[in-house]
Amino acid sequence: MPTLLWRAALAIALVCGIGVLPWLAGSDPALTVLKARSQDRDPTPEVLADIRTRLGLDKGPFHLLAGWAGGLAHGDAGRSWISGGEVTPAVLQALGASLLLMTVALAIAVCTASLVCARTLRTGGTRRSGGTGSAVLATLPEFLTASVLATVVGVQLGWLPALGWYGPRWTLLPALALGLPAGAVLGRLLDDLLPGALAEPWARAAAARGIPRHRVARQALRRSLPGLLPNLGLFVVGLTGGAVAVEQVFDIPGLGRTTLQAALAQDLPVLQAGTLALLLLATATALAIRPLVRLLVGPALRDGALPALHRPVPPARRAAPVTLAAVLLAVVVTGLPRDPLALDTAERLRPPSPGHPFGTDALGRDLLARVAHGALDTLLLALAISAAALLTGVLLGLLPRFSGPLVDTVNAVPPVLAALLVTAVAGGGPGTAALAVAAVAWAPLAAHTAALLRQERATLHVTATAALGASRRYLLRRGLLPAVLPPVLRHALLRLPGVALALASLGFLGLGAQPPSPEWGRLLAENQPYAERAPWAVLAPAAVLALLGALAVAAAASAEGARTARKSA
Known part of the structure; x- marks a missing residue:
């Protein structure tokens, strides 16, 4: 019952927050409605006042919320302000x-x-x-x-x-x-x-x-x-x-x-x-x-009669992450001396060549230079968000009754919608995109942690240790976290490229990195219209993003294999 109440309170808080969003942002909903319905009309005070009266905006957000909630009881969610x-x-x-x-x-x-x-x-x-x-x-x-x-x-x-x-x-x-x-x-x-x-x-x-x-x-x-x-x-x-x-x-x-x-x-x-x-x-x-x-x-x-499922991961080949890291580093080092903003309209959408190993984009800019310079912003910000998401996910995963409804609520909000909500209050920019992605990135990791902990608590060795009088702190430190953290860490690394892409997608919508930033995902977004005519413009940033994902997974497997080898020794 408390979980259901907590879930209901979160849903009500989110819907109410959206209901008062225009007033939190300080914008005028009547002006937005006027622009959507008839762009040729001038936003005179009389016209805006008429729109406010017809939509009930002059009565304030809480009156609108009450009317909307009352209509839901009869299956009526109101009428669109635009159509x-x-x-x-x-x-x-x-x-x-x-x-x-x-x-x-x-x-x-x-x-x-x-x-x-x-x-x-x-x-x-x-x-x-x-x-x-x-x-x-x-x-x-x-x-x-x-x-x-x-x-x-x-x-x-x-x-x-x-x-x-x-x-x-x-x-x-x-x-x-x-x-x-x-x-x-x-x-x-x-x-x-x-x-x-x-x-x-x-x-x-x-x-x-x-x-x-x-x-x-x-x-x-x-x-x-x-x-x-x-x-x-x-x-x-x-x-x-x-x-x-x-x-x-x-x-x-x-x-x-x-x-x-x-x-x-x-x-x-x-x-x-x-x-x-x-x-x-x-x-x-x-x-x-x-x-x-x-x-x-x-x-x-x-x-409490389940054996643990987690077994040591076979040691990964050390050459795999080293090779992938070397390739990624070579791309960055080779492209950094080049100018990512230099325009040459005579070289628009050129295929890869010795002068432009990754080709050029629609403005004639060197793609290798843009990929290399974009690595700094993309990787550092994505790593910081992934680390924060991992820490938040593990900590909240330890409290499943509290975090379960919160995870379900947060997961129902796509990063794009979260960014729009944050932007409406705090404004746009790279910090807004990072905050929006971080606000939702921890949810899968918390769910994974809670599920693994629930199953691990039912294992024979944990129940036997508890029966011998071990404290909760000892069980958590010695029995539960060592079994849960490695797969959750691999999960977090697997999602690292997705975090970078989410940042770029928000930048494409004008909610994150702004032009002419060479952020990787933004490169994907701005070159996507030319995928049929110039596929290299899309494949270059896509390849480094896929390379980043492969490197993250290979590094996690190698680290786990090394940890297993040390324990066996």
Whole structure:
């Protein structure tokens, strides 16, 4: 009951905060409505006063909130300030489109995760399958994947429709853009748990008795899923509310795009209804995940009869992170002496050549120089945000009753929407983008930490240590954190390129880094319109971002392998 009250209080606070947003920002909603409805009319005091009277703006934000909440009881979310149409049917239609896209994307993500884990299941956990390829796939930006699929598969090959939303065939390309990176992340998280499940006594006994390997693998998946399901719930909500870029590339009237457009236009009734729909979806997903975990694990979770799933990670090849780091460093060192702002219109969109190894962009600027100079801003800021998100996620993950509803609420707010809310109050700029991304980046890590802690507390060695009189502090320091921190750290490193991309996406919308900043993700965004004509303009920043993701994962695996080797010695 206290958890439900806490969840309800967070949802009410967020919706009310959005309701008073124009007044917090000091802007005039009547002026926004006038510009959207009739740009040719002059904003005279009489015209603005008439708009305020008709919309009820002159009575203040709390009167509007009360009227909006009263209408919700009857299924009426009001009328759009911009179009004048009813909000409820429009939001429900957008939610239906997002749910369909989410379902197909989730199916693709499950198939992708299965392929990532296939080798581990086939070899009984003796060999891991989550390698550099899955790390690169996990770090692919959704809007880049969407743009490439739309250009190559949809336009050039003509295999599938690349624009619009008219039936099932129109869902495949956007679902692939969403599902492939999400499935790679889920697969790597699951691949961390499977070797421990396949090394348990029941699995060895089943193999010794000649039970088919596919049956053992199925039970190992069931054994490992409880630690992964909370993150799967986050992906479900994230695929629905956070797919703004994909919905814009493919012109899909989904809930995320509808909410973003309402936020940009300050269409308060649509923005409130869309945010409330995202919150309700997050709550429903969280409530469905908890009984599913209990159903999969059974009474063992309650009785503290689970062995630990976490096993030492096999030592990674030291050459992999060194090689990747050397390549990334060579790109930065080679490009730093070049001028990233030098314009040469005669060299617009030139392909790679000895003079311009990465080619040039639409203004004739050297892409190698821009990639190298953008590394400083991108990497330092993304590393700082990732470190803060890791610390916040672990600390809040230790308090699941407090953080669970907070995670569900924060996860329902896409980074773009969070940036818009922050910008409305604090103004734009790189600091605003960093604050917005940091405000939501910790949620998956907190959910992962809480899920692993819950399962680890039910292990035999922890329950036995507690029965011997060990203090909670001792259990946390000696038993729980050593098992939980390595996979959560790898999870945080896996999300590092996504943090860099989120910063760049906000800069593209004018909420973060501003032109002519060569920030990596911004390079992706500003060169994306030229992907068909000059693919190198997109592939250069995409390649270094994927290289960053591969380096992060390889470094984490190498560090864990070294730690394991030291403990064995």
